[in-house]
Amino acid sequence: MSATDHSDVTRRDFLYVATGTAAVVGTAAAAWPFIDQMRPDASTLAQSSIEVEVGSLQAGSSLVVKWRGKPVFVRNRTPEEIKAAQDTPMADLKDPIARNGNLPSDAPATDVDRSAGKDKENWIVMVGVCTHLGCVPLGQQGDFGGWFCPCHGSHYDTAGRIRKGPAPMNLEVPVYSFISDTKIRIG
Amino acid sequence: MSGGHSTYTPKTGIERWIDARMPLPRLVYDSFVAFPVPRNLNYAYTFGGILAIMLVVQIITGVVLVMHYASDTSLAFVSVEKIMRDVNWGWLLRYMHANGASFFFIAVYLHIFRGLYYGSYKAPRELLWILGCIIYLLMMATGFMGYVLPWGQMSGWGATVITGFFTAIPLVGTWLQQLLLGGFSVDNPTLTHFFSLHYLLPFVIAGVVVLHVWALHVVGQTNPTGIEIKSKTDTLPFTPYATVKDAFGMIVFLAVFAYFIFYIPNYLGHPDNYTQFNSLKTPAHIVPEWYFLPFYAILRAITFNIGPIDSKLGGVLAMFGAIAVLFFVPWLDTSKVRSAVYRPWYKLFFWIFGINAVFLGWLGSKPAEGWYIPAMQASTLYYFAFFLVIMPLLGLFETPKQLPNSITEAVLAKNKGAHAHPAGATAAPETKG
Numbered sequence A: 001m002s003a004t005d006h007s008d009v010t011r012r013d014f015l016y017v018a019t020g021t022a023a024v025v026g027t028a029a030a031a032w033p034f035i036d037q038m039r040p041d042a043s044t045l046a047q048s049s050i051e052v053e054v055g056s057l058q059a060g061s062s063l064v065v066k067w068r069g070k071p072v073f074v075r076n077r078t079p080e081e082i083k084a085a086q087d088t089p090m091a092d093l094k095d096p097i098a099r100n101g102n103l104p105s106d107a108p109a110t111d112v113d114r115s116a117g118k119d120k121e122n123w124i125v126m127v128g129v130c131t132h133l134g135c136v137p138l139g140q141q142g143d144f145g146g147w148f149c150p151c152h153g154s155h156y157d158t159a160g161r162i163r164k165g166p167a168p169m170n171l172e173v174p175v176y177s178f179i180s181d182t183k184i185r186i187g
Numbered sequence B: 001m002s003g004g005h006s007t008y009t010p011k012t013g014i015e016r017w018i019d020a021r022m023p024l025p026r027l028v029y030d031s032f033v034a035f036p037v038p039r040n041l042n043y044a045y046t047f048g049g050i051l052a053i054m055l056v057v058q059i060i061t062g063v064v065l066v067m068h069y070a071s072d073t074s075l076a077f078v079s080v081e082k083i084m085r086d087v088n089w090g091w092l093l094r095y096m097h098a099n100g101a102s103f104f105f106i107a108v109y110l111h112i113f114r115g116l117y118y119g120s121y122k123a124p125r126e127l128l129w130i131l132g133c134i135i136y137l138l139m140m141a142t143g144f145m146g147y148v149l150p151w152g153q154m155s156g157w158g159a160t161v162i163t164g165f166f167t168a169i170p171l172v173g174t175w176l177q178q179l180l181l182g183g184f185s186v187d188n189p190t191l192t193h194f195f196s197l198h199y200l201l202p203f204v205i206a207g208v209v210v211l212h213v214w215a216l217h218v219v220g221q222t223n224p225t226g227i228e229i230k231s232k233t234d235t236l237p238f239t240p241y242a243t244v245k246d247a248f249g250m251i252v253f254l255a256v257f258a259y260f261i262f263y264i265p266n267y268l269g270h271p272d273n274y275t276q277f278n279s280l281k282t283p284a285h286i287v288p289e290w291y292f293l294p295f296y297a298i299l300r301a302i303t304f305n306i307g308p309i310d311s312k313l314g315g316v317l318a319m320f321g322a323i324a325v326l327f328f329v330p331w332l333d334t335s336k337v338r339s340a341v342y343r344p345w346y347k348l349f350f351w352i353f354g355i356n357a358v359f360l361g362w363l364g365s366k367p368a369e370g371w372y373i374p375a376m377q378a379s380t381l382y383y384f385a386f387f388l389v390i391m392p393l394l395g396l397f398e399t400p401k402q403l404p405n406s407i408t409e410a411v412l413a414k415n416k417g418a419h420a421h422p423a424g425a426t427a428a429p430e431t432k433g
């Protein structure tokens, strides 16, 4: 008698738990499309790369191009700017990592690793989005003659490295390459 | 609801017929006609009704604005300009909606300060208070998303900075930010997301307001003495007494609202928002709407790392913490006495808190440089100390004043005071010219 009672209870328990689990998993599965639809869609994700003509940029001038909806700064730096960045001791840097998409993720934030590389040190290409909360910094301003973000006062140096203010990281260097002497491809 | 026994008696046949099937008239009668309110309520208690009116104003003006607004980045800015210039009465409807948001916040801030002053959050009103905090949070989300819709420079850059808060959260932050933006930066999907949610949230607010009023009608209103209702002489029926007082408060409030709409409609706005959003150029000085300024100051006060928390995450945590702390106020205040009227020290710290909050707002409108930064830090410190240190400790150390035995006694004592000085309140009618 008691044995049958027991098996009845466990069977009912099993059904309760199974139904409950199916309901929870089912609800979660049904909810997912409603959340996931908000994420970047296929057309946004089809991140085409762009090609930029930079031959006309004299030393000391920059241009801003739009890539994946964000501004990208391309600057042909003056020798003084390069020297100022090269002379900065690594100990003065708030963020010691290069944040260069073309280099290993632990590459140090030396001037050459921030720039287009050996013999192309004059070129610097960076995503123009402040690493604090996303404003676009202004060029050739601020305490270090590099970039200055007006939103909450972040100062970047001539290599786009964060030196002062609330931003935690150096400006991001996107994946890019020179496809000819005067043309770069970003992305 | 459960404010005692129902005193509704249907008079006509049709009322009896409805009452037996769905007693909605009974609910309305018991909640807004016969409902007993303390007889000593002052004008600080009229902001609840004012808030209800403002929510209705926002919903009605919003629904008609949607008839002309286009949520597409290439059209949004122009469609708002069209509302301003071409749509019949469009300027009025938009100015009502834009200023209405500000006045909604003025009312909610006064309502919250009323609660802090009279200890309205204390047992048994904790849930009532928490529901209010939820409404306030939803209002902030709605106001923020609405401000993005006209697609001006402040819209776009405000959205950039505020969604940027999420990137400070470890691990899931960037994922969340992209969920909100629908991309990697503020763009068309951001606008359509926000438009949809901006339409939805006010109705969610309306739902929470129903819960808020329900909870209110279970526990009853507080009053300036902070003593619970003890006998029938402590109360008056809601109608006509509270209805008329609330109506008078609303008229005065709406008159000021009208002054803003007709004479200084852009005073609370920002001129940069009449320039279309440019995703490559940030304005020199970006500020959120005025009602977020105190929190904006708190965000920027954290310029230093705290252990493993960098300044960016620290700022975001402090800002959200400043709102989150409100939810815990019922348990942070340890005093047995409810109203500041009988708490001399609490009263002092309360007023300093009020002034400090306004000062934080002013600092929020200033750039993060020079002496503003230490001022923001000191003000932020007081903001948190008020809740986390002063509130818990005062309850233990403060000697409150003698409380009256009942609301009736307090009212009679006040009137006696007036009789003792015939030149005072009672004599006023004759001296009016």
Ligand code: HEM
Pocket: B055, B058, B059, B060, B061, B062, B063, B064, B065, B066, B069, B080, B094, B097, B098, B101, B104, B139, B142, B143, B144, B146, B147, B148, B149, B150, B198, B199, B201, B202, B203, B205, B269
């Ligand atoms: C809690 C209530 C609400 C608040 C606090 C609120 C707040 C705001 C704010 C601050 C703006 C920006 C105004 C400007 O500067 O131009 C706005 C715009 C807008 N809102 Fe609302 N809103 C509310 C309810 C609604 C509702 C219920 C709807 C629709 C059914 C709506 C539709 C719109 C539309 C279409 C705009 C864009 C037009 C414009 O910018 O004037 N709002 N809202």
Ligand code: FES
Pocket: A130, A131, A132, A133, A134, A135, A149, A150, A151, A152, A153, A154, A165, A166, A167
């Ligand atoms: S977004 Fe640049 S300093 Fe905050």
